[in-house]
Amino acid sequence: DVKVTQSSRYLVKRTGEKVFLECVQDMDHENMFWYRQDPGLGLRLIYFSYDVKMKEKGDIPEGYSVSREKKERFSLILESASTNQTSMYLCASNRGTSGNTIYFGEGSWLTVV
């Protein structure tokens, strides 16, 4: 079975803090993704990576950055957390070939106070 693991399930951070959300996949997938989920908006793509050290902006990259130093690990960074970044964050991965199923982690619930 594909396993996508997100390091933190629930986090509470203060405004202005730097926040790291970590994600690891164990299936040697080329692509990794970070999505944000908000009620009524579905999932929106923040960033994705198609190879080590490669990244591309998604639909809502503002206020976020990412790091992919190893194939299995993809980190989402909030440089200075703000209350409007309170949300559910979902990491995902899949093989590089077009149309392959994307597998998701359990999600990280981030509250910024």
Added chain:
Amino acid sequence: AQKVTQAQTEISVVEKEDVTLDCVYETRDTTYYLFWYKQPPSGELVFLIRRNSFDEQNEISGRYSWNFQKSTSSFNFTITASQVVDSAVYFCALSEAGYGNKLVFGAGTILRVKS
């Protein structure tokens, strides 16, 4: 631009009723992929089905069935004889070939099945 619309925000049914979740998509590509995911209260998105644009054959898996119609750009999902365990948020999603495998999601439909 690609877009997915799930017009039903929330549906409530009584156990054993059949329920259909609607999904309408927009894309300019001729090659694309459609997905349904289930998100139970635990939060993890569970993959249900993947369909490519060249395969319009309907699919049935147990109590689940999917109706793909390119003529109306729809990919609807039906649960037959619903059960309380079907209560979840269901997402329809679209991926265009050559678009980096990124998924564009609909807003989701909350399904509540009451006993």
